[in-house]
Structures are given as structure tokens and as C-alpha cells.
Amino acid sequence: MNFPTSTHKREWLFDPETLNQKYAAAQQQALEVLRAASDDTAAAADGAAPDAKKQRADCPVSVADEAALKLFYQVKLKAICEQLKMPSKVLHAALLFFKRFYVASSCLEHDPMRVMPTAIYLACKVEEAYRSAESLAKAIGIEAGPVLRFEVPLLQGLKFDLVLHSPYRALAGLFKELDELRSQQSPLLDPQLLAAPPEAVDKARGRARAAADSLLLTDAPLLHAPGVIAAAALRSAFRKLQLPCHQFLRHVAQRGMQQQMAASAVGGRSSSSSNGGNGSLDAAAAEQQLLASMAAVDDLAVRQGQIDEAALQQKATDVDRIIKLWKKGLQQQQRSDSKGGSVPPPAVGAAAAAGAMS
Numbered sequence: 001m002n003f004p005t006s007t008h009k010r011e012w013l014f015d016p017e018t019l020n021q022k023y024a025a026a027q028q029q030a031l032e033v034l035r036a037a038s039d040d041t042a043a044a045a046d047g048a049a050p051d052a053k054k055q056r057a058d059c060p061v062s063v064a065d066e067a068a069l070k071l072f073y074q075v076k077l078k079a080i081c082e083q084l085k086m087p088s089k090v091l092h093a094a095l096l097f098f099k100r101f102y103v104a105s106s107c108l109e110h111d112p113m114r115v116m117p118t119a120i121y122l123a124c125k126v127e128e129a130y131r132s133a134e135s136l137a138k139a140i141g142i143e144a145g146p147v148l149r150f151e152v153p154l155l156q157g158l159k160f161d162l163v164l165h166s167p168y169r170a171l172a173g174l175f176k177e178l179d180e181l182r183s184q185q186s187p188l189l190d191p192q193l194l195a196a197p198p199e200a201v202d203k204a205r206g207r208a209r210a211a212a213d214s215l216l217l218t219d220a221p222l223l224h225a226p227g228v229i230a231a232a233a234l235r236s237a238f239r240k241l242q243l244p245c246h247q248f249l250r251h252v253a254q255r256g257m258q259q260q261m262a263a264s265a266v267g268g269r270s271s272s273s274s275n276g277g278n279g280s281l282d283a284a285a286a287e288q289q290l291l292a293s294m295a296a297v298d299d300l301a302v303r304q305g306q307i308d309e310a311a312l313q314q315k316a317t318d319v320d321r322i323i324k325l326w327k328k329g330l331q332q333q334q335r336s337d338s339k340g341g342s343v344p345p346p347a348v349g350a351a352a353a354a355g356a357m358s
Contacts, residue, residue, distance in 0.1 A: 003165045003225065011161060012100055012222065019222055022103050023063050030106035031059050034330060059108070060326035065319045066107045072316030073112035074098060074217050075309070077120060084139055086120075086129060088209070092166045093123035095216045101157040103222065108323060110153075117142060118150040126162050167212050167221075170230035175205050178248060188251045190244045200241055207237035211301070218300040224293055227256070231290065232297035249294075250287050257286035 003009055014022065061069075074095055081091040097119040101110075117140055124131045137144040178201070181189050211233035215221075220229050231252060238245045 003227075006165060007161050007163045008165050009225065011159070012103075012164075013225065014103075014222055016219075016223060019103070019219060020063070023066070026102070026104050027059060027063055027066060027106045027108060030109035033109060034327070037330075037334070060322050061108075061319050065315075065322075066102075068312060068315045069107050069319045069323075070098075070102055070112055071217065071307075072312055073116045075312070077116050078213070078217065080117075080120065080140060084131075084136075086124070087127065088168050088213075089127045089166055090120070090123045090129050091213075092168060092216060093127050093164060094120045096164050096221055097122055097154065097158060097162075099219075099222055101154055105157050107319075108327075110157075114146055114150050115154065117147045118154050121147050122151060122154060122162075165226045167215070167226040167229040167233065168209070170227045171208055171212055171233060174230055174234050174252065175201075175208070177252075181248070181251075188247060190247045193238070193243055193245055193248065196241075196243055200243065204234070204237040204241055204243070207240060208233045211236045214304055215297065215301055218304050220297050220300050223300075224297055228290065228293045229297060232294040232301070235294060236298070236301065249290065253287040253290040254283045256290070257282055 077094055077098060078091060081094060098112075098115060101115055101119070102112075117136065121131070121133055121136055124136070133144040133147045137147050178189070178193075182194060182201070185194060208230075212229060215229050215233060231249060235245060235249065
């Protein structure tokens with residue numbers, strides 16, 4: 001399966017601004033859906049038009065609040081996959097399905113607690129590591145019914161697109177190429193990397209996989225190609241061992257550029273036409289592009305490393321409770337309107353959140 005022409009690249013990679021806009025739009029859409037349900041109930045109670053009793057209920061949480069709640073459940077998802085000794089490909093698929101679902105969906109409408117186990121269940125099926133919903137639910141400590149019932153809504157949220165490319169595969173390819181170049185004593189490698197003992201490279205291999213694991217919890221899989229994530233993980237591992245890999249990464253960037261040019265030639269396009277066919281400019285641009293993307297991935301890794309798990313859990317608990325109280329308030333409003341009564345619109349916002357936490 002070719003990544004450059006895949007739906008993974010075409011449909012599921014975004015720039016940061018676009019991704020944030022999609023998160024905000026998903027929250028606003030969910031808010032309007034929930035408001036509309038309340039308005040319709042109120043209108044049905046007295047025969048008025050839906051707008052007649054519209055309650056201006058502000059959104060109870062911010063997009064950043066939702067991000068914290070989603071991150072908490074991604075951490076939980078990762079812990080479950082590790083506890084059940086699932087392959088890395090299942091962990092990657094489950095996290096990516098979870099992330100992709102929430103590109104166009106909001107925690108206001110879809111509880112992450114329901115999405116998470118179904119994402120694992122679907123990932124097991126897609127990655128041919130099948131596990132029944134019953135056994136998975138039992139291991140997690142939940143009922144199997146909700147896992148099965150949410151499979152179709154999850155697939156709909158994914159637009160039935162289950163194509164994904166893993167950074168683990170790209171990482172394995174990078175280390176395989178590195179091993180081959182080391183065996184050839186290739187000048188494409190940094191001298192220190194050529195002279196490094198095999199056990200140092202093996203240690204870097206393990207650390208790179210751990211770095212990739214951590215990056216999966218960030219927005220990196222929605223912002224960068226798997227190869228970029230793999231390259232950033234590899235560089236992170238060698239940095240910790242104080243082994244430079246600049247020349248190897250330059251080689252990786254140039255190879256990627258050559259592959260892109262070959263693909264363009266097959267398609268009848270010329271990637272070098274804009275600079276008069278100067279391959280050295282193409283190579284330099286490819287290297288700078290890779291380094292810039294890796295720097296962006298590094299920034300995500302730094303922010304992820306600064307997160308306090310206890311604080312995240314408390315934040316997620318607070319956000320989850322606020323959402324549930326707010327939705328409960330909407331439901332009470334609907335029931336009251338259907339009976340012809342009147343209650344104040346659900347309390348929301350910072351003041352209500354403070355009251356909910358007391």
C-alpha cells in the first residue's frame with residue numbers, strides 16, 4: 001500500500017490551524033444538535049415553532065477541555081493495550097481510530113468512555129489480532145453490548161475508511177537501512193554512528209519505539225506522515241545516547257525526495273522544473289522540510305512529556321462531570337417543557353463548573 005497516494009495522507013493529515021478549526025467546528029455542531037433536540041421537545045409541548053422556546057445554553061467546556069478528556073482516554077487506551085499484551089499495530093490502529101473519530105465529533109455528543117473500547121475492538125479486527133467483544137469487555141471490566149452497539153457509529157465517524165500507515169513499520173525500515181549501511185561502512189553515516197557498538201544501536205531501537213509510543217498520544221499522527229514521526233523518534237533515541245545521526249537523516253530526506261520525483265515523473269509531472277532541474281536545491285529543500293517537520297514533532301513530544309498524569313486525571317474527571325451535568329440539565333429542561341412546565345436553562349460556564357465541583 002503506497003502512502004503518498006493513500007487516503008491516510010489525502011483525508012487524515014491536516015495542518016495545525018485546520019485541525020483546531022475542525023475540533024471547534026465539531027464541538028459547535030454537537031452543541032447545535034443537542035440544542036435542537038431540546039428546542040424540538042419544547043416546541044412539541046406547545047405546538048410552537050422550534051425557535052419559540054430556544055434556550056441559549058452556552059457550551060459548558062472549551063475545546064482545550066475536550067482535548068484533556070480525550071487525552072486521558074487515549075492514555076487509558078494505551079494502558080489497556082499494554083496490559084492485554086496487544087501488538088503495537090493494534091495500539092496504533094486503536095489510537096488512530098479514536099483520534100480520527102473526534103476530528104469531526106465532540107465529547108459533548110459522544111462519551112470517550114464508549115468510543116475507547118470500541119476503537120480497540122475495531123483495531124483488533126482490522127489488524128487481524130481478533131478478540132471477541134465479550135473477552136475484551138471482560139478484560140476491561142465493562143459490558144460487551146455497548147462495545148458492539150457503537151461499532152457502526154464509530155465506522156460512520158471514520159467515514160468507513162480504515163486505511164492507515166504505521167510509524168512502527170517506517171521505524172523498522174529506517175533501522176534496517178541503518179544496519180545495512182553500518183555493515184557496508186557507508187560514508188552516508190556519521191562517523192560516531194558507524195563506530196557505535198551493536199548494543200548501542202539495539203538500545204536506540206528500543207528507545208525509538210518508546211518515543212513513537214509517546215508520540216501516538218499527541219496530535220502528531222494527524223499532523224505528520226508516519227515516516228516523519230519515525231524519523232523524529234529515531235533522532236530522539238540517538239540523541240539520548242549522544243550519537244549523531246545527521247548524515248543518515250540527510251540521506252533519508254534525499255531518498256524521500258528521489259522517490260517523490262520518480263512518482264511525479266510517472267504521473268507526467270516534473271518536481272525539479274521550478275528550479276531548473278537543480279537536484280542539489282531539491283535535496284537541500286527536502287532536508288530542510290524533514291528537519292522542520294521533525295522539529296514540530298519534537299515540540300509535541302516536549303509538551304506531552306510535561307503533562308502530569310495525576311493532574312490530567314483530575315482535569316478529565318472535572319470535564320467529564322461538567323458535561324454530564326450539563327446534558328442532564330438539558331434533559332430535565334426537555335422533560336419540563338414536554339409537561340408544560342418551566343425550569344431555568346441548564347447552568348453552564350465557569351461559575352457552574354465551580355459549583356459542580358464543590
